[in-house]
Amino acid sequence: MSKLRVAVIGSGQVARTSHINHYKSLPDVEVSAVCDVNQNAAKMAADEFQIPSWYADAGTMLEEIRPDAVSICVPNKFHCDMTCLCLEHGCHVLCEKPPAITEEEAEKMRDTARRCGKILTFGFHFRHAEKIAFLKRKIEAGEMGTLYAGDVTWLRRRGIPGWGNFTNLEMQGGGPLIDIGAHMLDLAAWLLDYPEVSYICASSSDLIGKQGGTGFMGSWDGARFGVEDGLFGFIQFSNGGSLHVRTSFAVNIADKEERNVRLYGSKRGISVFPLGIYGDEDGQSVNTVYPFDETKDWHYDCIRNFVESCMGRADILVTPDQAVYVQKLITGLYRSAGTGRPVIYGNGNL
Ligand SMILES: NC(=O)c1ccc[n+]([C@@H]2O[C@H](COP(=O)([O-])OP(=O)(O)OC[C@H]3O[C@@H](n4cnc5c(N)ncnc54)[C@H](O)[C@@H]3O)[C@@H](O)[C@H]2O)c1
Structure with a gap:
């Protein structure tokens, strides 16, 4: 089979x-x-990575180059x-996260991919870690029992990015929830298998962000800080389970950063970062920490x-339906934080 011809739209940090x-x-x-759109950036990337063509307009590029696949x-x-x-x-697409x-x-996006018969996936790269597949198999084998609750956490003490669009509401759609919390959600x-949601409630704050300051990801301008600096929420599932969500760019905690997904089951509990499984046998605590390479680039x-997947040799791991589910969780959390009221779901719409 001939080579897959790929184009990349956007030549900033994640593209490079x-x-x-x-x-x-x-x-x-x-x-x-x-x-x-910044043609200097496109030209510089083309020079640096020896890419034969560069464009400032995506439509022109698609007409002239006709790539098989595109990264957004x-x-x-x-x-x-x-x-x-x-x-x-007619291109397959890998779009960076969040979906939208x-x-x-x-x-x-999902419906267009379906209609056009093309592959669409998203840059939820943590999902590709070997330990996630390992965990999924253990959950499906029933080793955790019933998973009835969990915590989704990505908190930074002072980690407001001092570059890019991360504090621009119009460009990003939000702050830490949509940027980093999305990965953990x-x-x-995925591990809980997309349970139906009955309601979502959340609160958010921008009190630290609006002050401006300096942290381990640079300095930021409080006057231009347009997103939440933290969002704290609760998702109730129709099956009786629940998930706490805690995500921030800046919050007063002891450590520089806390990042984890913890799930609690009737037989065992899980901590994803680092991967550990915790249970109790004959009155004794049994803790198993697995030595997966945590530094690998997923x-x-x-x-x-x-x-x-584009070459027909694998199935796509992150599907459009799964991405829509995560986007609905994000939207529900923002909607509740924005109104101060729970968002109630029904009729299987999430
Ligand atoms: N998977 C991850 O962990 C991860 C990490 C970083 C960024 N991202 C995502 O990647 C995306 C880009 O982030 P980044 O950090 O590379 O941003 P960036 O600002 O460094 O780069 C974005 C580039 O897109 C260009 N651009 C803007 N509008 C355009 C358009 N209409 N057509 C063509 N080019 C356009 C800009 O000129 C810029 O060069 C965001 O959605 C972000 O959430 C994902």
């Missing part, structure tokens, strides 16, 4: 560190073009339009899964 370089490392892939690495605001444009041009800003956009949803596995 996690897409173009990994595509270039795969023998079956040719990176045919890069596109960025632009701000969240443009995920839906760019993804649908590429799908309509609204659930309607995520649904449109994706893992929890972006590579995400790119490889996309390429293998």
Whole structure:
């Protein structure tokens, strides 16, 4: 089979560190073009990575290059339009996370992929960790019993990015929930197998963000801080289970950062970072911590899964339906925090 011809739209941080370089490392892939509205950025990426063509307009690139597959690495605001444009041009698409800003956009992306008969997946790269597949098998084998509750956590003490669009509500659609919490929600949803939701409630704050300051991800301007600095929520499932959600760019905690997904089962409990399984046998605590490589770059596995799927040699791991579910959780948490009221679900719409 001839090489998969790939193009990358957006040539910023994630395109350079996690897409173009990994595509270039795969023998079956040719990176045919890069596109960025900032044409200097596009040209620089083309020069640096020896990509034969660069463009400032995605439509022109798709018409002239006709790639087989495209990575979308632009701000969240443009995920839906760019993804649908590429799908309509007959391309398979790997869109960076979060899927989009609204659930309607995520649904449109899913429906367009379905109509066009193309692969659509998303950059939830933690899902590609070997330990997640290992855990999923253990859960499916019943080793945890019934998983009835959990915590989804990504808290930074002072980790407001001082660059890019991370504090720009219009470009991003939100702060830590949509940026980093989304990864942990994706893992929890996958491990819990997408339970139906009965209600969601949450609160959020921007009190630290609005002050401005400096942290381990640079300095930020309080006057231009437009997103939440923390969101704290609760998701009640129709099966009686529940999930606490805690996510922040800046919160007064002891450590620099806390990141985990914990799930509590009737037989055993799980901690994902690092991977541990905890139980009790004959009155004794039994703790098993598994030595998975926590430093591996799972972006590579995400790119490889996309390429293998495009070439018909693998199934896509992160599906559009799963992405829509995660987007609906994000939207519900923001809606509740914005109104101060629970969001009630019914009729199986989440
Ligand atoms: N999977 C992950 O862990 C991960 C990590 C970082 C970023 N991301 C996601 O990747 C996306 C990009 O993030 P980034 O950090 O690379 O941002 P960035 O600001 O570094 O780069 C974005 C690039 O997109 C370009 N751009 C903007 N609008 C465009 C358009 N309409 N057409 C073409 N180019 C356009 C900008 O000029 C810029 O060069 C975001 O959605 C972010 O959430 C995911």
